[in-house]
Amino acid sequence: MNQADIEQRLREDAEVQLMLATVERLDLPDWWICAGVLRSKVWGTDLNAQSDIDIVYFDPSDISEATEKRHERQLCEWLDLPWSVKNQARMHAVNDLPPYTSAQDAIAQFPETVTAIGVTRRPDFELYLPYGASDFTNRIIRSTPPFQVDTDRHSIFQQRVSKKGWRDDPSLHIRP
Numbered sequence: 001m002n003q004a005d006i007e008q009r010l011r012e013d014a015e016v017q018l019m020l021a022t023v024e025r026l027d028l029p030d031w032w033i034c035a036g037v038l039r040s041k042v043w044g045t046d047l048n049a050q051s052d053i054d055i056v057y058f059d060p061s062d063i064s065e066a067t068e069k070r071h072e073r074q075l076c077e078w079l080d081l082p083w084s085v086k087n088q089a090r091m092h093a094v095n096d097l098p099p100y101t102s103a104q105d106a107i108a109q110f111p112e113t114v115t116a117i118g119v120t121r122r123p124d125f126e127l128y129l130p131y132g133a134s135d136f137t138n139r140i141i142r143s144t145p146p147f148q149v150d151t152d153r154h155s156i157f158q159q160r161v162s163k164k165g166w167r168d169d170p171s172l173h174i175r176p
Contacts, residue, residue, distance in 0.1 A: 032107065
């Protein structure tokens with residue numbers, strides 16, 4: 001599976017298209033559907049009960065968490081799914097990173113390469129894979145540069161691997 005295959009799979013997925021159309025209605029700046037929901041779609045696995053639909057956007061003019069919650073409520077009114085909306089103009093502080101410059105910059109600094117994936121429709125379908133398709137193809141869970149072994153954040157990567165039960169899945173390959 002290469003990047004074109006991943007793009008085709010997500011373009012042809014009716015649920016992804018419905019989610020994109022729904023999020024598009026919010027008219028958020030620099031918005032993307034990202035992370036686990038897309039990884040699950042690429043791998044053809046079901047979302048588990050703890051899964052949500054991650055939406056990121058970048059708006060330095062309003063970094064209020066209340067605004068994010070308002071967006072989540074609106075999305076739920078339109079389409080009853082477990083939405084999680086986060087303005088990346090404030091989220092860098094969660095992992096003690098320098099401020100992000102865009103939603104794509106934030107996605108590239110997610111803890112795992114197979115979480116660093118996004119799609120948007122601004123104005124057309126666009127796939128963002130900052131680390132390429134190889135780890136998706138080979139089902140490798142690998143830390144991104146900000147979370148590698150020689151960083152203070154590597155423990156966050158390790159905690160996520162444990163919390164998500166990835167070590168228990170024989171089809172996955174964990175790489176620090």
